[in-house]
Amino acid sequence: MNLFVIPGGAFVENTYLLKSDNSNELILIDPGSQINEIEDQIAKIDFEKLIIVNTHAHLDHIYGVQYFKEKYSAPFYIHKLELPIIDVMVDASMRFGLEEFANPKVPKVDKFISDDEVLRLAGLEFSCLLVPGHSPGSLCFYFSKENNNIEQDFVICGDTVFAGSIGRVDLTGGTNMEDLVGNINKKLMILPDDTVLFPGHGPETQVGIEKKSNPFLLGYT
Template structure:
């Protein structure tokens, strides 16, 4: 499985494309907002001859959902989120203009994810882990075979997701990290929603919020 990160919008959000030798591809948290960002995503997919088969959100804060409608319309895939984060998604259209995104177009989910679901594409499988705290319906996607976790805004390199947004809760987030992420092997690579990747082992030893 290849993990490609494209960083979009003023929040510097990490959009992930996951694909394997079959060329089937997942798009996770598309943050592309303007035409140039949309073109960058589209050109990467075309250049590598990928077939987009699923569209997933780890959670539904504005910076992670700006490109949902573009990806859904362009590739004919339905959005998949955790049901608990539907309210988070629905609220984006209310506050998007005040955040400087007047052209935001809402894309509602076609189906819902839940803890323990298996996300299959090509020859690859991801497991859905429910990890709330940053957002009430936050999930992460774990590939056990290749020891990769697409972590959204739960755990960052030497930091954690903020909990001062609506639906956030510090104690819940810490519990999610300790019970869902820190139970993974130390050599699992975590690809976060912002900033560089890290590993479970590194964060256990050095993260000031968790040591």
């Protein structure tokens, strides 16, 4: 299994690339505005078909989608509840007032991922756990040892939970802390303690570490 993390862009967001050794498909998760860095990494990988899968539709995670869709004729998958956020991505980019965000291209969705759907792509199998609160259709992609040739379970968790923190709830589509924390506890903190969490920003962590020390998650269980 190959997993690449590409941090960068105006919001220092993590983009992920994944594939199993013998697949000709490559999964691209949350391509942000660090387009050159993502492109450099893709160029080093041997594959035939690219599939773009997003945790959610905030601008820092979706900015590069249309660019890579066009370049690699890649289909784009996301949860349907993120559509209203996609619709306002141009407005959102204006608010940031950053020149590089002046004209984001709005991507068309090719497949809506349903709640807890299991996807089989690039020789890997993963569950798409719906963990709303930061945004209505926030998905966490859960890769288990049982279904993949990997040594530890891991989750690509978008902006739901970070090392020592959780996602903001005051951005477009957010609800409230109690809702987000409840969903994190219900969907993610029940996974094995050594499950690695790869967040949308910052370093990786583990379920057991966050259960013990994440100040936002303590006291809500």
